Amino acid sequence: MDELIGEIEKIVKSIDSNIERSKRMIDTPIMNDNSQYYRLMSLSISLEKWESVLNMIMKYRNSRCIPIEKKSEHFSKIIEVQIKGVPGFITRPTIYSMIEYIKQLEWKIDSLNGIWKERLTEN
Structure with missing residues (x-):
């Protein structure tokens, strides 16, 4: 763009x-x-x-065009802390924030799908 x-x-x-x-x-x-x-x-x-x-x-x-931050380390730390507190339990706010982040990533992937395919085939 x-x-x-x-x-x-x-x-x-x-x-x-x-x-x-x-x-x-x-x-x-x-x-x-x-x-x-x-x-x-x-x-x-x-x-x-x-x-x-x-x-x-x-x-x-x-x-x-919203900048998307890498949150994998953040989510892994939160999940580790929550599992240590209560084994096998992750809070709903953590799940909702992860789902929202995944939706943002999927939207970016969908909007760039054709561009990435062209660039990958050029290399």
Whole structure:
């Protein structure tokens, strides 16, 4: 997703520089004023569309890209402590936190499934 955001940012910068260049060219008598204003207007509309796409992608990246920490050692320590207290017993909060963590991992695996298969076959 970061590569896509980078490409869109390049497009936005390119259109923005074209707009600035077009603003400077308005004073030159080489082109018709109407065509220059029309070009400036179409570039501005294009810039607005690309910026809205960039904002939407950033919103999805910020809501879905949650860093996942490695918790296997944490869970193993908790389970060892709880089993030492009462043999064969693990508390419900520990089980629920483990299930929630597994769901997060499965969601990541599902979202990256195609990418990982492609990368593994390249090596």
